[in-house]
Amino acid sequence: MTAPVLFGAIYSVYTRIARLALAEKGVAHRFEPVDIFDPPSVPAEYRGLHPFDRIPALRHGALDLFETAAIARYVDEGFAGPPLQPAAPGARARMAQIVGLLDAYAYRTLVWDVFVERVRKPVRGEPVDEGRIAAALPQAARCCRVLEGFLGGGDWLAGEGLGPTLADLHAAPMFACFRMAPEGASMLAAHAALDRWYRRMAARPSMLATPSPMIEGASHAGA
Template sequence: MAEGLTLIGYRYSVYTRIVRAALIEMGLEATYHELNPFSDTSDPLLLEHTPFGRVPVLRHDDFTLTETSAILRYLDAIGPGLSLVPTAPHQMARMAQVVAVTDFYGYVPLVRQVFANAVFAPMMDEVADELAVTEGLKNARPMLQSLNAIAAEGHQLNGVDITLADLHLAPMIAYFTMAPQGSSMMAAFPTLQRWWQGVADRPSLLQTDPFAGP
């Protein structure tokens, strides 16, 4: 087992959750440091490792790595179990496509617009932006449509052969479906919904739920 791993993250950060879920799936352990990148005062520990002031940050002894996709590929390479990166060229490429679609077309509408305003803001007694929710649902549709078509191929997102693509997408869908509007929209994409039902109860997701337990 790889030792000397340290993860700097924020419990509500979807990208932190992606890495924490990956650690569980890969049989790895890391010392965890919690900090809020959105606080008014920048945390010197975070700025020590990245000028962008964003989480997650992975430390492995004296090696520092940022960007979730890079962190997942590194953890997969050093993990003790089977690789979560497919070896077949078309499956490897499809995995990379799903990760890219999730990052570029999914994160903002699913998390920053719908979840942040329909779920997180009311939970924190903050003012929600209903217009952002409406815009997020509109922007989420083509992304979900694309992933639904990919899931229908059976190469990825099938809830059986877990890959880095599943780990990247699942925490975002978890947040999105916490909003009633998001849960209703998912029903319009039955193949993707079946994938979600297949991964939603994985221990890696349940154990990293920031709203469960203390």
């Protein structure tokens, strides 16, 4: 079968999660840029791949997939390389729980309410909604507290006995954004184990190989 094709944007948090899974597994693939925040540039073919107009999506032979958690799971289960999910049902379910809570409770808060408001809007010359940031911080703190609890003194969110799992790969791009805001950096510093976890993740070759232009400071409208 031909190599998988990942459609997405290098500035995108969710695309980065999929790229991390591909990199951690060492899967050769093609990257097809789709700038979802510039609708006229999005190829018609892509609209057929993702019925909700988001990125990323993955094509592998006859299989088309959207939703990052599903893509990352397929990358782990469909290819050789180090396992990114615990084998034991309980540990695997806990990993899926962390991925779910990141999607449901962390992404919008950490990325849109804090990072985009505090870091991206000034770059774009847009007014910052201080109320939105202030309202998000308790939820951000709750995310930090819960995730730190899952670390439980270990190195990874759900991977005792393994290296990082899909939970770590899901979380790291969100925290890469969050910590760019002073509020995020100080909140991470106040959660020492989570801060150490982030530094551990940030040093991985997969993270170093998938830098986000937004985090390096280049201007872009999206998140």
